[in-house]
Amino acid sequence: MIRHRFSVEDFHRMAEAGILSEDDRVELVRGEVVELSPIGKRHAYVLNTLVDLLSALRDQGVLSVQNPLVLFPDTEVYPDLALLQPPRTRYRDRLPEANDALLVVEVADTSLDHDLQVKLPLYAKAGVPEVWVVDLVRDRVHVFRKPQGEAYQEARVLEDGELEVLSLKVPVKEVLP
Amino acid sequence: MTRHKVSLEEFHRMVEAGVFPEDLRLELVEGDLVEMSPIGPKHAATVRRLTAHFASLAARGEALLSIQNPLVVGASELYPDLALLRPDPEDYRFRHPEGKDALLVVEVADTTLRYDLDTKVPLYAKAGVPEVWVVDLPGGRVLVHRKPQGEGYGEVRTLGPGEVLEFMGVEVPVEALL
Numbered sequence: 001m002i003r004h005r006f007s008v009e010d011f012h013r014m015a016e017a018g019i020l021s022e023d024d025r026v027e028l029v030r031g032e033v034v035e036l037s038p039i040g041k042r043h044a045y046v047l048n049t050l051v052d053l054l055s056a057l058r059d060q061g062v063l064s065v066q067n068p069l070v071l072f073p074d075t076e077v078y079p080d081l082a083l084l085q086p087p088r089t090r091y092r093d094r095l096p097e098a099n100d101a102l103l104v105v106e107v108a109d110t111s112l113d114h115d116l117q118v119k120l121p122l123y124a125k126a127g128v129p130e131v132w133v134v135d136l137v138r139d140r141v142h143v144f145r146k147p148q149g150e151a152y153q154e155a156r157v158l159e160d161g162e163l164e165v166l167s168l169k170v171p172v173k174e175v176l177p
Numbered sequence: 178m179t180r181h182k183v184s185l186e187e188f189h190r191m192v193e194a195g196v197f198p199e200d201l202r203l204e205l206v207e208g209d210l211v212e213m214s215p216i217g218p219k220h221a222a223t224v225r226r227l228t229a230h231f232a233s234l235a236a237r238g239e240a241l242l243s244i245q246n247p248l249v250v251g252a253s254e255l256y257p258d259l260a261l262l263r264p265d266p267e268d269y270r271f272r273h274p275e276g277k278d279a280l281l282v283v284e285v286a287d288t289t290l291r292y293d294l295d296t297k298v299p300l301y302a303k304a305g306v307p308e309v310w311v312v313d314l315p316g317g318r319v320l321v322h323r324k325p326q327g328e329g330y331g332e333v334r335t336l337g338p339g340e341v342l343e344f345m346g347v348e349v350p351v352e353a354l355l
Contacts (some may be wrong), residue, residue: 001292004203004210010196019187026181033181098205114178 005031006132008076029118031074042136043107046175047080050105050134053082053170058120060166062088069104070097071126077119081105083165098126103135103165109136121150132163182208183236185252200306206296213256219314220287223354224258227283230349231261238264240280240344248302250276255297261290261344276304281344285354290316299328310342312354319351 006014011028014020025036039047047065054063061083070076076095083103084096091100104123106115123131124147131152133142140159144152163170168173183191188205197203202213216224228244235242241262247254254273261281262274269278282301284293293311301309302325309322309330319342324331337340342349 001206001296002212002214004197004212006196013194013196014191017190017196019190019194019196020181024181029178033183035179035181037179117179166316 001030006033007074007158008033008070009073011076025078027068027078028074028076029122030072036078039109040109043080043109046134046136047107049175049177050081053174054081054165054168057083057166060086062086062091062158064091064096068095069101070095071122071128075122075126076136077122079104079119098123098128101128103130103132104128105134107123107134107136112137120144120152121147124148124152127152130165134175134177141172141175180209183210184208185249185254188254202256204256205222205252205298207251207253214288217287220258220285223285223314224355227259227285227349230342230347230353231259234261234345234347240264241242241269243274247273248279248282249273250277250300250306253300255300257282257297258285276301276306279306281308281310282306283312285312285314287320294320298322298330302326302330303328308344314355317355 006028008028020026022030025051026033027036051063051065059141064082066078066080068076069079069082082096084091086098096161106119108115112135120131127147129145129147131144135142140157141163143156143158143163144154146153158172160172163172163175183205191197204211204213224244224280228242234240241264243260243262245258248257248260260279262269262278263279263280268337284297286293290313294334298309305325307323307325311320313320317337319336321334321336321342322330336351338355339350340351340353340354
């Protein structure tokens, strides 16, 4: 049995035709429409904290929160946060793609396995240069750099210390109080 | 990871919105869109012979012969190789026939035997299709399912060469299908 796979174009056609409504929280992963889990209060809080902290970079990157990022012709995901190449007007007429991303952040409570096993290889393959996965269960942050094939060559786990992106340093304890 | 389940209504709106190319053969199976395998020459020959056998019923108006056409069973939309349908005053022009409209469903299995038996037969049973034949081409036999009960059939018989299938007075020798 071969499951039918949609393209990003099909996915948008369905949204335009009202088949997938604005309220459906879905993403397209390798041609399959996947439902996103509801966002818990700690997830929401930590994400808002990250937005506050990263907004110091507003001149160096465009903050895109729970917005689409096209990775492949059959994959459009909604990372919790993406820091994109400026300027913002670059994305007026098209969706941001993997090579526009400077950093992607996923906040994971129950979705850690999915983020590490399904999404991380996709980000690596699409060439997203850096990914942070904030693990709310173990209070730590996975930092991945240097994408190669479907993995990252550099993987670190921070329980304290500082995260670093562009010119900004962010203490882990501020992200995960 | 929760796959989004497609409803019948969404499926029809996708077709209308032109999401699928016309030549794509898709079934909706319990919320999943499944691509149907291309039909091989043996499979096609068997469907033609079945059609010829049941043509007399259609000619007499006792049943409608529906070949590789949609049949709605529960929340699924399947394309059985052959379905004999209850005659309908509107000829099913305004709605697809459903499980309760079917008298007999025949699936011809070339490479899809497991899928037909494990996935489709239970759906036909649940929708109350009274009789299902699964023609197992590689196995050289026909599995006849009768008496739908829940997600299965109370009576399953295996017929081989030399035996004769019978439905509504039409006799079909098993070897005619193999």
